[in-house]
Amino acid sequence: MKTVACIIARTVSTRLPIKVLRDLTPGTTMVDFLVQRLKTVQQIDEIYICTSTQPVDDVLEDVAIRNKVKLYRGSEDKVIERMIDVGTSENADIVLRITADNPFTTTEYIDDQIQFLIDNELDYSRIVEVPIGASPEVIRFSALKDCYSKMDPSVSEYLMLFLFEPKTYKCGVLQVFEEDYSNYTVTVDTPIDLVRTKKVLEIFGSHDITLKDIIAIYKDASHDLPVTQFAMAGDVKLPYGKMVSVAEFSEDMNRRKQNSIIKKVYE
Secondary structure, eight states, rough: OEEEEEEEEOOOOOOSSSSSSSSSTTTTTTTHHHHHHTTOOOOOOEEEEEEEGGGGGHHHHHHHHHHHHHEEEEOOSSSSHHHHHHHHTTSSSEEEEETTTTTTGGGGGGGHHHHHHHHHSSSSEEOOOOOOOOOEEEEHHHOOOOOOOSSGGGGGGHHHHSSSSSTTTTTEEOOOSOOOOTTOOOOOOHHHHHHHHHHHHHHHOSSOOOOOHHHHHHHGGGGGOSSOOOOOOEEEEOOGGEEEHHHHHHHHHHHHHSSSEEOOOOO
């Protein structure tokens, strides 16, 4: 089974300009950091930085060369088309979708996640009850192609909502903690997120940080980290501008989880 990791990356961002090229540690940008973490996963055969053909993203060619990974440049807005083209060119069986603004994607569980998908003949798997931005998406390429044939590619930034749907695809979820940490966040969308991420790495003092390490740092009040949790209020944006409350969105995610194959891997 050939597995290809697709890092979805653009340099255009509004709240935190050129965020994927910001340093997390001296000399190591966010996307550098993520690539090096993915290189520790045994079952990943190829890593691609998947970006657009826009001139503003030219700099990501240098990032790919520096990290000795492959680069694909395609549609500016249709993320799924970039993944389809990469999967087709590599004759992939499994593709991973990871966004470049999630540097703390939990790489330590990806081998288990891939094997879980293979053993159970799943179309899609993710890790649940972990912070926002922690779980990669592991997708059978045949399911991704089927999804592409049925959806509007212009809304593929919401790809998770189409694939993590047990009514349509055979889904599986890993639970890696007994406690639910889904009210935390490890994604980097804002300047405050960047400050928090840098501080976590300063506290830990190593690039070999795991999700358990991050949560332990979050729970230690003496560190006084900014914005480790998100407010359980407001609205969540869905495709085509539809808005639902956070409570409604959480209820729907729980419905998807409960109708998936669930595997607990914590001790």
